[in-house]
Amino acid sequence: MIVEPNWQLARKRKTIEQRARILHKIRAFFTEQGFFEVETPARIPVNAPELHIDAIASGNWSLQTSPELCMKRLLAAGYDNIFQICHCWRAEEQGPRHLPEYTMLEWYRRDCDYQQLMHDCEKLINNLVGRKSLTWQGQEVDITMPWPRLTVKQAFSQHSSTSLSQITDEKKFSELMSNEIEPFLPRNKPLFLTDYPTLQGSLAQQKADDADCVERVELYIAGLELANGFTELTDAAEQRRRFEKEEKQRQAAGKASCPLPEKYLDELETLPNAAGIALGVDRLIMLLCDQPTIDEVVCFTPEQL
Amino acid sequence: MYSCSDLKKGLKMMIDGDPHVIVQYDFTKPGKGQALYKCKLRNMISGSLFDRTYRSGESFEPAHLEEREMQYLYQDDNGYVFMDKKSFEQITLSEETLADDKYFLVDNMDVEILMHGDHGIGISLPNFVNLRVIQADPWVKGDTAAGNNKPATVETGYTLAVPSFVEEGTLIQIDTRTGEYSTRVKE
Numbered sequence: 001m002i003v004e005p006n007w008q009l010a011r012k013r014k015t016i017e018q019r020a021r022i023l024h025k026i027r028a029f030f031t032e033q034g035f036f037e038v039e040t041p042a043r044i045p046v047n048a049p050e051l052h053i054d055a056i057a058s059g060n061w062s063l064q065t066s067p068e069l070c071m072k073r074l075l076a077a078g079y080d081n082i083f084q085i086c087h088c089w090r091a092e093e094q095g096p097r098h099l100p101e102y103t104m105l106e107w108y109r110r111d112c113d114y115q116q117l118m119h120d121c122e123k124l125i126n127n128l129v130g131r132k133s134l135t136w137q138g139q140e141v142d143i144t145m146p147w148p149r150l151t152v153k154q155a156f157s158q159h160s161s162t163s164l165s166q167i168t169d170e171k172k173f174s175e176l177m178s179n180e181i182e183p184f185l186p187r188n189k190p191l192f193l194t195d196y197p198t199l200q201g202s203l204a205q206q207k208a209d210d211a212d213c214v215e216r217v218e219l220y221i222a223g224l225e226l227a228n229g230f231t232e233l234t235d236a237a238e239q240r241r242r243f244e245k246e247e248k249q250r251q252a253a254g255k256a257s258c259p260l261p262e263k264y265l266d267e268l269e270t271l272p273n274a275a276g277i278a279l280g281v282d283r284l285i286m287l288l289c290d291q292p293t294i295d296e297v298v299c300f301t302p303e304q305l
Numbered sequence: 306m307y308s309c310s311d312l313k314k315g316l317k318m319m320i321d322g323d324p325h326v327i328v329q330y331d332f333t334k335p336g337k338g339q340a341l342y343k344c345k346l347r348n349m350i351s352g353s354l355f356d357r358t359y360r361s362g363e364s365f366e367p368a369h370l371e372e373r374e375m376q377y378l379y380q381d382d383n384g385y386v387f388m389d390k391k392s393f394e395q396i397t398l399s400e401e402t403l404a405d406d407k408y409f410l411v412d413n414m415d416v417e418i419l420m421h422g423d424h425g426i427g428i429s430l431p432n433f434v435n436l437r438v439i440q441a442d443p444w445v446k447g448d449t450a451a452g453n454n455k456p457a458t459v460e461t462g463y464t465l466a467v468p469s470f471v472e473e474g475t476l477i478q479i480d481t482r483t484g485e486y487s488t489r490v491k492e
Binding site: 002004007008010011014050051052053092093094095096097098170171173174175177178179181182196200201202218225228 | 309310330331332333334335336337338339340341358360361453454466468485486487488489490491
C-alpha cells in the first residue's frame with residue numbers, strides 16, 4: 001500500500017479553512033455590535049431538564065447540552081450583551097444535520113425581546129454572506145431584509161389538516177411539525193417561525209396576548225433549522241413549575257432523573273428583561289460553504305476518531 | 306436487537322417476517338421535539354420500497370441471512386452473474402437488487418451472496434475494493450496541496466472525488482461502506 005495523507009481529513013481542508021474565516025467574521029460582527037465574548041464551562045453539574053434532550057455524563061457531572069444556564073446567570077449578574085461560541089453535546093443525535101458534539105453560537109441581549117433577535121439574525125447572515133442571495137444544494141435563497149415571519153398557528157392552518165388548538169399531545173406536535181410543516185415551509189427566503197405552544201418553550205416568556213404561546217422563534221434557511229431563540233422567562237416560580245413538569249415527563253418516559261439547577265433558579269430573581277438565541281454554527285457553515293451534510297464541515301466525525 | 310441509534314443506510318433488519326434493507330436514512334429532531342428516524346426501506350424479497358418513521362426507544366430484529374461465498378463472473382442482459390466455486394452453480398442478481406453495490410464488483414471477486422431459500426437477495430461486499438481510474442483530469446503540475454480534489458470515474462462507471470495526484474490508469478482503493486476514496490494501490 002502507498003502511504004498517503006488521510007484523505008478523509010485532507011479533502012475537507014478548504015471547507016475547514018473557510019470555516020475559520022467565518023468564525024472570525026462572527027466574532028468581529030458581535031464585537032462591533034457591542035457584545036463581548038464569554039467562555040463558560042463545558043462540564044457542568046446539571047443541565048436544564050428537557051424531555052427530548054439527553055446530556056452525556058462526565059463523571060458525576062454532565063457535558064453541557066447548551067451554555068444557556070451559565071450565560072443567563074451572567075446576565076442576571078449584570079453582564080448585559082454577551083455571546084459565546086462553544087461545543088455542546090447531546091446524546092444519540094446523529095444524522096445529516098446532527099452530530100453528538102457540535103458547535104453553538106449563543107447570544108443574549110438585555111432589555112429586549114425576541115423581535116430584536118430576529119433583526120440580529122438578518123444582519124448577521126447578511127454580513128457573513130455579503131451578497132443578496134445564497135445557494136445551498138441548488139436552492140437559491142434571497143436574503144435581503146426583512147425576512148418573513150410566520151406564527152406556528154398560521155403554519156398549522158396553512159400546511160396541516162390539524163389546527164394547533166386541537167393538539168394537546170407533545171408527540172403529535174413534533175410529528176406534524178416534522179412531516180406536515182417543515183418540509184413545506186417556503187425556501188426561497190429565510191423564515192422565522194414564531195410563537196410556539198408553551199410546552200415547546202420551557203424557558204421562554206409567555207406572550208402578553210396569548211397565554212398558550214411563548215415568545216420563541218426558530219429560524220429556517222433553505223429548509224435547515226438554524227437557530228432557536230426566545231424572550232427569556234424571568235419568573236422564577238413559573239420556571240420552577242415548568243422544570244418540574246419537564247422532569248416529571250422525563251421520568252414518565254423512563255429517562256434518568258436529575259436535580260433541578262437550583263443556583264440558576266435562585267439567581268433568576270435578578271434576571272433583567274432579556275432575550276437569547278442559539279444558532280448551530282456547523283449548519284451555518286454548511287449553508288455558507290454549500291456542503292450537503294454536517295460531516296463535511298467538521299474536522300472529525302466520531303467515526304473518524 | 307438493534308436500537309434507533311444503530312439505524313443507518315445499508316442496515317438489514319426483519320420487518321413482518323421479511324428481511325429489509327435501509328436504502329435511505331435521515332435523522333430529524335424538529336425544534337425541541339422528539340427525535341424521528343426516517344427510513345426508506347426495501348423489502349429484500351419483493352423489492353418493494355416504502356417509507357417508515359421510527360422513534361427513540363423502538364428496537365429492531367437484525368436480519369440474519371444465510372451467506373454463500375460465490376465468485377462474481379460477469380454482467381449480462383439479465384443482471385450480474387455469480388458462481389459457487391465448488392458446485393459451479395450460478396446465480397443472477399438484478400441491477401435493482403444490487404443497487405449501488407454494483408459499482409464495487411470486480412471480475413472474479415469473491416463475495417458473500419445473501420440467500421433467502423434458493424434466491425440470492427443481496428451481497429455482502431468486502432470493506433475495501435481496488436478499482437482502476439478510467440477518467441480523471443490530468444494532474445496540474447505544481448498542485449501539491451493534499452486537500453485539492455477532482456472527480457474521477459473508475460472502471461465500473463462509478464464517479465467519486467479523489468486527490469489531485471490520482472491520474473487515469475491509477476489503481477485506487479475504495480471504502481465500500483462510504484463509497485469514498487481511501488488510497489492508491491501499489492502495483
